[in-house]
Amino acid sequence: MTTTVEKVDVTVSTPVQPPQIDPAALLPEREPFQVLGTARAGGIDDELLRTLYWDVVRGRRYNLQATALAKQGRLAVYPSTTGQEACEVAAARALSPQDWLFPTYRDTLAAIVRGVDPVEALAVMRGDWHHGYDPYAHRVAPLTTPLATQLPHAVGLARAARLKGEDTVALAMVGDGGTSEGDFYEAVNFAAVLQAPVVFLVQNNRFAISVPLAKQSAALALADKAVGFGLPGRLVDGNDVVAVHQVLAEAVERARHGGGPTLVEAMTYRIDPHTNSDDDSRYRDPSEVERWRGHDPVLVLERSLRDMGVLDDADVEGAARSADDFAADLRERHDHQPSPDPMTLFSHVFANKTPQLSEQEAMVRAELQAQAEEDSQL
């Protein structure tokens, strides 16, 4: 018995050529990249160093002020970045005006360094609205509470920029815990496949609320994950603001010139609890926190810049005074924020209000009028 095998015409489309990259070149160095206290520190523009210093000093003061406001009940909650100011400052300073920053809920400091008014940046913590600033004014996306979900947004914005012929880069921030989320993997994969001009900054502050990194990921380094997606990973000392700035600035320029995305892991430490309402003594030894205080990003920078002769006592005092003024201004204006108008509840749900929403709007308006009449009779 013979079997006739029909010939099948299989048309295979031209395969996409993968980028010609040596896999070894994608792997990060085993030791976090450092600049301060190394020979690399020479030759950096003094003006940049001073800017970064003023930023971290002001950033520390901002963290202290916002934490105080939270403890006084004037903010509903505040997730501090004390100990992580170097990452926050570097992320904002690595970008050009046409670029976009995609922060998490913890990254108000990065938004502020980018130019966002601190009073507006704290709106979500104060509770007057879910978001307080114009995202287009300084190109800072809304703070995002769900973890890693803003990363695909950064990829999409960067892709759109490229399709429109703009040389915009998106820098997206995420924490160590956020790298366990599906959206992190989808976003990094999309960015790599689309060669979108995106930089991912993982701030590894060692804890996702109470869960330490070892229980979060079995990877040797979070930056190692980049290799599997086909993009370069960089590991950097997250308390060395100059190093983080340098790595991010390089990655941003690479993306801008068609080099594709980069995944940067900054090794840092969250000195404060997850938020002011968290008891960190339940999950970590205070001596560990003390050890990290010795590697404080503000002190590390101040010490190095003094050694380099970039900074003197007068500069340090000047920065401190300026930071105090900044905090006083924040306190003053924070206290004078008007209460939100209840009618705005209906203003922005849709571009075109549904009839159902208009009915509810009328109901609330009537309730407010009745209440006002009642109050006026008292």
Add this chain to the structure above:
Amino acid sequence: MAQVLNAALRDALREDPAVHIMGEDVGTLGGVFRITDGLAAEFGSDRCADTPLAEAGILGTAVGMAMNGLRPVVEMQFDSFAYPAFEQLVSHVARMRNRTKGRIQLPITIRIPYGGGIGAVEHHSDSSEGYYMHTPGLHVVCPATHADAYGLLRASIASDDPVIFLEPKRLYWSKAQWSPQSIPEVDPIGTAAVRRHGTSATLITYGPSLQVCMEAADEAIKEGWQLEVLDLRSLVPFDDETVSAAVRRTGRAVVVHESAGFAGPGAEIAARITERCFHHLEAPILRVAGLDIPYPPPMLESHHLPSVDRILDAVARLQWEPGTSDGESC
């Protein structure tokens, strides 16, 4: 209907350079249902883009594209494949305008091949409109006719609000006596249409169940019933005015849909009618809905989907007079 949807997408791509289609297999293949057939060839693989297989990534990327001035049209390959994108949908797409006080708008159209009746395997036949309807900030539309497939899709893409566009799968292959020249004026999203006038009772439905209701209305004539048939077309916004007027004309109503009845769209619709038309009602509002079961295997789906007989049984139950035994069992 597949060709009509294809024509709507083609016309949208031609008229507005901001329109970008993206999804799994929408490029070279033209989509598993061929809705995007030929569009990548005509407009390029950037404007009709194959993406990695990741729904949250697809929708999340569309959010960023919309933030940067584009109008993404996203295809979710099958109704239940859209669930991984649910967080992006409810946590970002639906809320972004509200969160940013209108500063960021997301004109994203999310096309979802929807519903059963095509003998597909599990996870290819869900009716998921209830999830979307329950999320403030989303429009939810579902065409039942060729003209609406074109008109509603064009209106969805033109809308500055995100729209869930449910495409009844079993109508994909319905032959179109249709050409772009023959379409009537496009109605705005949020208006229902009376497909048939009647006096005995009003059938309220949308999408794939419209055809079943029209057949039921034909059959009902043998019983002496003149049924009115109302096609909602848009679930959000909901056209209370047209629905209420139709129910007041007949005093009796049956809501017909494929998705599970319990806490389903019919419950909301019946409640809205009761609130607005109680004194005009001659009988309780009844629902003919999908069973409260996970979508059944293909060989059993006929027992799940609303049928002409079930609709006629419901209409019969509505013809009761107060005090009769029928009425008490109602």
